[in-house]
Amino acid sequence: MDFFFVSDHLALDFAATLTWRTTHPIDLLAEPTDLAAWATQAGLTDHPGRVSRAALDRARQVREAIYRTAVAAERGADAAVADVRLIRECARGPQVVVALKSLGEVERRGGVDEVLATVATRAGELFGGDDRHLVRVCAGAECTRLFLDRSRAGNRRWCDKLACGSRANAAAYRRRKSGALASGSAQAGPYDT
Ligand SMILES: [Zn+2]
Incomplete structure:
Protein backbone atom coordinates (compact mmCIF):
# COMPACT_ATOMS: atom_id res chain seq x y z
CA MET A 1 0.00 0.00 0.00
CA ASN A 155 -5.31 30.18 3.43
CA ARG A 156 -4.44 26.58 2.64
CA ARG A 157 -7.72 24.68 2.43
CA TRP A 158 -6.88 21.24 1.14
CA CYS A 159 -4.86 18.34 2.46
CA ASP A 160 -3.89 17.75 -1.14
CA LYS A 161 -4.84 19.93 -4.09
CA LEU A 162 -5.12 16.97 -6.45
CA ALA A 163 -6.90 14.58 -4.12
CA CYS A 164 -9.40 17.03 -2.60
CA GLY A 165 -8.98 20.48 -4.15
CA SER A 166 -9.60 19.49 -7.74
CA ARG A 167 -12.44 17.16 -6.75
CA ALA A 168 -14.14 20.01 -4.89
CA ASN A 169 -13.61 22.34 -7.84
CA ALA A 170 -15.14 19.77 -10.18
CA ALA A 171 -18.16 19.40 -7.86
CA ALA A 172 -18.60 23.17 -7.70
CA TYR A 173 -18.38 23.30 -11.49
CA ARG A 174 -21.08 20.62 -11.80
CA ARG A 175 -23.27 22.47 -9.28
CA ARG A 176 -22.91 25.74 -11.17
CA LYS A 177 -23.68 23.99 -14.41
CA SER A 178 -26.76 22.15 -13.10
CA GLY A 179 -27.84 25.32 -11.27
CA ALA A 180 -27.66 27.22 -14.54
CA LEU A 181 -29.77 24.55 -16.21
CA ALA A 182 -32.26 24.31 -13.37
CA SER A 183 -32.73 28.04 -13.20
CA GLY A 184 -33.97 27.37 -16.68
CA SER A 185 -32.60 29.72 -19.21
CA ALA A 186 -34.85 28.05 -21.75
CA GLN A 187 -32.63 28.80 -24.67
CA ALA A 188 -29.49 27.37 -23.19
CA GLY A 189 -28.78 23.78 -24.10
CA PRO A 190 -26.58 21.65 -21.88
CA TYR A 191 -23.48 22.51 -23.85
CA ASP A 192 -24.19 26.17 -24.37
CA THR A 193 -23.32 27.54 -20.96
ZN1 LIG B 1 -8.59 16.33 1.91
Whole structure:
Protein backbone atom coordinates (compact mmCIF):
# COMPACT_ATOMS: atom_id res chain seq x y z
CA MET A 1 0.00 0.00 0.00
CA ASP A 2 1.13 3.53 -0.74
CA PHE A 3 0.46 5.91 2.11
CA PHE A 4 -0.16 9.64 1.75
CA PHE A 5 2.20 12.17 3.29
CA VAL A 6 0.55 15.50 2.63
CA SER A 7 -0.06 16.95 6.08
CA ASP A 8 3.25 18.75 6.40
CA HIS A 9 3.70 17.02 9.73
CA LEU A 10 4.59 13.45 10.57
CA ALA A 11 2.12 13.14 13.47
CA LEU A 12 -0.78 14.41 11.33
CA ASP A 13 0.16 12.04 8.52
CA PHE A 14 0.05 9.27 11.08
CA ALA A 15 -3.43 10.37 12.22
CA ALA A 16 -4.54 10.22 8.57
CA THR A 17 -4.01 6.45 8.45
CA LEU A 18 -7.63 6.26 9.57
CA THR A 19 -9.42 7.86 6.63
CA TRP A 20 -12.93 9.21 6.01
CA ARG A 21 -13.47 9.27 9.75
CA THR A 22 -16.96 10.78 9.80
CA THR A 23 -18.57 8.90 6.91
CA HIS A 24 -17.01 5.54 6.06
CA PRO A 25 -13.86 5.06 8.13
CA ILE A 26 -11.17 2.87 6.65
CA ASP A 27 -8.22 1.88 8.80
CA LEU A 28 -5.15 1.77 6.58
CA LEU A 29 -3.27 0.15 9.47
CA ALA A 30 -5.34 -3.00 9.21
CA GLU A 31 -2.49 -5.44 9.71
CA PRO A 32 0.84 -5.28 11.55
CA THR A 33 2.64 -5.27 8.20
CA ASP A 34 0.78 -2.06 7.29
CA LEU A 35 2.35 -0.30 10.26
CA ALA A 36 5.78 -1.54 9.19
CA ALA A 37 5.12 -0.24 5.67
CA TRP A 38 3.98 3.15 6.98
CA ALA A 39 7.10 3.50 9.13
CA THR A 40 9.32 2.76 6.16
CA GLN A 41 7.44 5.05 3.76
CA ALA A 42 7.48 7.80 6.37
CA GLY A 43 11.26 7.57 6.23
CA LEU A 44 11.49 6.77 9.92
CA THR A 45 13.35 3.50 9.78
CA ASP A 46 15.03 1.31 7.20
CA HIS A 47 14.01 -1.95 8.84
CA PRO A 48 11.02 -1.80 11.19
CA GLY A 49 11.31 -5.54 11.84
CA ARG A 50 8.40 -7.70 12.79
CA VAL A 51 5.39 -5.85 14.20
CA SER A 52 3.21 -7.68 16.71
CA ARG A 53 -0.56 -7.37 16.93
CA ALA A 54 -0.14 -5.77 20.37
CA ALA A 55 2.20 -3.15 18.91
CA LEU A 56 -0.35 -2.39 16.22
CA ASP A 57 -3.07 -1.94 18.85
CA ARG A 58 -0.85 0.42 20.80
CA ALA A 59 -0.01 2.36 17.65
CA ARG A 60 -3.70 2.80 16.92
CA GLN A 61 -4.31 4.09 20.45
CA VAL A 62 -1.51 6.61 20.13
CA ARG A 63 -2.78 7.58 16.69
CA GLU A 64 -6.25 8.29 18.02
CA ALA A 65 -4.84 10.31 20.92
CA ILE A 66 -2.88 12.35 18.38
CA TYR A 67 -5.97 12.83 16.21
CA ARG A 68 -8.16 13.99 19.09
CA THR A 69 -5.48 16.33 20.38
CA ALA A 70 -4.99 17.79 16.90
CA VAL A 71 -8.72 18.42 16.57
CA ALA A 72 -8.70 20.11 19.98
CA ALA A 73 -5.81 22.30 18.83
CA GLU A 74 -7.65 23.17 15.64
CA ARG A 75 -10.73 24.17 17.59
CA GLY A 76 -8.83 26.03 20.26
CA ALA A 77 -10.21 23.60 22.83
CA ASP A 78 -8.49 21.78 25.67
CA ALA A 79 -6.90 18.42 24.99
CA ALA A 80 -8.11 15.38 26.93
CA VAL A 81 -5.82 14.66 29.86
CA ALA A 82 -5.66 10.95 29.01
CA ASP A 83 -4.59 11.72 25.44
CA VAL A 84 -1.85 14.06 26.56
CA ARG A 85 -0.65 11.43 29.03
CA LEU A 86 -0.53 8.71 26.37
CA ILE A 87 1.40 10.86 23.89
CA ARG A 88 3.76 11.89 26.65
CA GLU A 89 4.38 8.36 27.94
CA CYS A 90 4.94 7.03 24.46
CA ALA A 91 7.52 9.72 23.73
CA ARG A 92 9.64 8.65 26.70
CA GLY A 93 10.84 5.47 24.99
CA PRO A 94 14.02 5.16 22.90
CA GLN A 95 13.81 6.98 19.58
CA VAL A 96 14.77 6.02 16.08
CA VAL A 97 18.51 6.54 15.53
CA VAL A 98 19.54 8.42 12.42
CA ALA A 99 23.25 8.00 11.67
CA LEU A 100 25.27 9.35 8.77
CA LYS A 101 26.64 6.57 6.56
CA SER A 102 28.31 8.59 3.88
CA LEU A 103 27.70 11.82 2.03
CA GLY A 104 24.05 11.74 0.94
CA GLU A 105 23.25 8.58 2.86
CA VAL A 106 21.90 7.98 6.34
CA GLU A 107 21.01 4.86 8.18
CA ARG A 108 17.76 4.89 10.18
CA ARG A 109 17.55 2.26 12.85
CA GLY A 110 14.62 1.39 15.06
CA GLY A 111 11.75 -1.02 15.45
CA VAL A 112 8.11 -0.17 15.86
CA ASP A 113 8.51 0.95 19.48
CA GLU A 114 11.17 3.45 18.48
CA VAL A 115 9.02 4.58 15.56
CA LEU A 116 6.06 5.22 17.84
CA ALA A 117 8.23 7.05 20.34
CA THR A 118 9.52 9.28 17.55
CA VAL A 119 6.03 10.01 16.23
CA ALA A 120 4.84 10.80 19.77
CA THR A 121 7.81 13.09 20.30
CA ARG A 122 7.03 14.98 17.11
CA ALA A 123 3.37 15.18 18.18
CA GLY A 124 4.47 16.59 21.53
CA GLU A 125 6.59 19.24 19.84
CA LEU A 126 3.66 20.20 17.63
CA PHE A 127 0.97 20.35 20.29
CA GLY A 128 3.26 21.91 22.87
CA GLY A 129 4.38 24.71 20.54
CA ASP A 130 2.99 27.57 18.53
CA ASP A 131 2.55 25.49 15.37
CA ARG A 132 -0.51 23.95 17.00
CA HIS A 133 -2.36 27.07 15.82
CA LEU A 134 -1.66 26.04 12.23
CA VAL A 135 -3.58 22.76 12.43
CA ARG A 136 -6.49 22.69 9.96
CA VAL A 137 -9.07 20.18 8.75
CA CYS A 138 -9.22 19.64 5.01
CA ALA A 139 -12.17 21.41 3.39
CA GLY A 140 -12.79 18.45 1.09
CA ALA A 141 -16.23 16.91 1.47
CA GLU A 142 -15.93 13.85 3.72
CA CYS A 143 -12.14 14.20 3.91
CA THR A 144 -11.05 14.25 7.53
CA ARG A 145 -7.34 14.74 7.02
CA LEU A 146 -5.58 17.30 9.15
CA PHE A 147 -2.65 19.39 7.97
CA LEU A 148 -0.49 22.32 8.95
CA ASP A 149 -1.23 25.52 7.10
CA ARG A 150 2.23 26.95 6.46
CA SER A 151 1.09 29.05 3.52
CA ARG A 152 2.23 32.65 3.68
CA ALA A 153 -1.34 33.93 3.43
CA GLY A 154 -2.68 31.35 5.88
CA ASN A 155 -5.31 30.18 3.43
CA ARG A 156 -4.44 26.58 2.64
CA ARG A 157 -7.72 24.68 2.43
CA TRP A 158 -6.88 21.24 1.14
CA CYS A 159 -4.86 18.34 2.46
CA ASP A 160 -3.89 17.75 -1.14
CA LYS A 161 -4.84 19.93 -4.09
CA LEU A 162 -5.12 16.97 -6.45
CA ALA A 163 -6.90 14.58 -4.12
CA CYS A 164 -9.40 17.03 -2.60
CA GLY A 165 -8.98 20.48 -4.15
CA SER A 166 -9.60 19.49 -7.74
CA ARG A 167 -12.44 17.16 -6.75
CA ALA A 168 -14.14 20.01 -4.89
CA ASN A 169 -13.61 22.34 -7.84
CA ALA A 170 -15.14 19.77 -10.18
CA ALA A 171 -18.16 19.40 -7.86
CA ALA A 172 -18.60 23.17 -7.70
CA TYR A 173 -18.38 23.30 -11.49
CA ARG A 174 -21.08 20.62 -11.80
CA ARG A 175 -23.27 22.47 -9.28
CA ARG A 176 -22.91 25.74 -11.17
CA LYS A 177 -23.68 23.99 -14.41
CA SER A 178 -26.76 22.15 -13.10
CA GLY A 179 -27.84 25.32 -11.27
CA ALA A 180 -27.66 27.22 -14.54
CA LEU A 181 -29.77 24.55 -16.21
CA ALA A 182 -32.26 24.31 -13.37
CA SER A 183 -32.73 28.04 -13.20
CA GLY A 184 -33.97 27.37 -16.68
CA SER A 185 -32.60 29.72 -19.21
CA ALA A 186 -34.85 28.05 -21.75
CA GLN A 187 -32.63 28.80 -24.67
CA ALA A 188 -29.49 27.37 -23.19
CA GLY A 189 -28.78 23.78 -24.10
CA PRO A 190 -26.58 21.65 -21.88
CA TYR A 191 -23.48 22.51 -23.85
CA ASP A 192 -24.19 26.17 -24.37
CA THR A 193 -23.32 27.54 -20.96
ZN1 LIG B 1 -8.59 16.33 1.91
